[in-house]
Amino acid sequence: MPMLADARRAVIVEMVQRERVLRVADLAQALEVSLMTVRRDIDVLHDAGAVEKIHGGAKARAEPSMYEPGFEVKSTQAQPEKDAIARAGAALVQEGMAVGLSAGTTTWTLAKRLSAMNRLTIVTNSVRIASVFYETPSQNTVLLTGGERTPSDALVGPIATHSLSQLHLDLLFLGVHGVDPQVGFTTPNLLEAEMDRALIAASRRVVVLADHSKWGILGVSSIASFEEVDEMISDDGLPPEAVEAIRERLASLRIVSVPQP
Template sequence: MLPPQRHSHILERLRRDGQVRVTTLAAELAVSEMTVRRDLGNLAERGDLVKTHGGATLPGGTTSSEPGFAHNLGIAATEKEQIARLAATRVQPGMSVALNAGTTTHALARILTQVPDLTVVTNSPRIAAVFDEGGTSQTVILTGGIRTPSDALVGPFAVATLRALRVDVCFLGVHGVSPEGGLTTPNMLEAETNRAFLDAAASVVVIADHHKWGVTGLCQIAELGAADIFLSDAGLPEAARLRLAESIDSVLIADNPTPLKETP
């Protein structure tokens, strides 16, 4: 196999799995590990991947990098709006809904102001403000906690509030999604708080634009299978959709809401 063919194979695996291992690639390509490392080095120089110990990941920053809310707000704004509109179709008047802090959940909150008689639980002052400014009939429960760079309220007070509640559905925004890392965030306290969101919900819907695929944060929130439904946009590669469908009951794409897989 020529170098361009090997490079294509490596990048296809990265798009599918979010990360690759040198030993695995060497076996798949029937070449030495030295050859694979040289290929990874060439691809890293082009900016197509980031070399790690024993393998490589997609570009996406360090695991502890934690961009602020304002920075994230300008990334994939159109895709987030599409995802939010699809997510909103799963909400009916009178439901209790949890929204963790994030820019995609913030987009969803703006739409949900039009749904009457909701009880909304959130650890985001920005999301709480959306409902307050809307002047609607929703009941909003805002957890206490320590504010993070992403404007999330986290820590023992937030967790204690969430453990006292049970909601119909949680819409969870995440920093990263990958097969091995699962659902991740760069902030340890935020990971703990997001796990409390999951525990409080009868149903979990992860809402993540395609840029989150292959990104791994420092702390795992949960395995992929913790989500009942995964909502993303058309930019999510087909290989990633199929990989997600192996672990999650229903994978929906905002411009094509037919599920890849859904349990009876």
């Protein structure tokens, strides 16, 4: 029996809130309805303020710029996308490198892949990421900064930033809270932005890891502009207009395919 319109729209809202951004085609497939039906549902939900209509899909309503969900919440979101992004990131790493990993659940996912390698020097301000390497027997060296802990389990503050001033990293993987078409990469935490900028300053190459749900999210503090980053790795859920906007300003955007369940 077909799902009633109200029930179907409630499912759409739930899916969009969970995934942050979804395409019309993905919603239609999941709900087993036509593209036209989903477009009409999105129109209704947009008018009601439940979701935000974008070209080719819908995204969650904008959150307050100071809102920051905790690590446990974020680690359950967009897991297939983060796995695919982490796989692509790991392919850039070679033994003997000094690699920076900022705090975040996508960089934490990458850390689990890098922990299988040897002869890496890992620099991070994330207790969670450091724990991944400490719990895995290897020949890697892990340098964990000090500092004050944030909701995303980042260590921030003067102690953390000062510890980076004498370091030189081959490659930095940077996790971000939001990707804005005008200002670039942002976070809701002022001190975390300062720490991320210190990591960037210490790195020869900067790669942002951001799944499609980060598009259109604006945190209160800027981390870096598109021009300050060498590459961004995202997934194929990124809307076409986002791909176009990012490629106009960023040296390299890599889109990875996410296996269908």
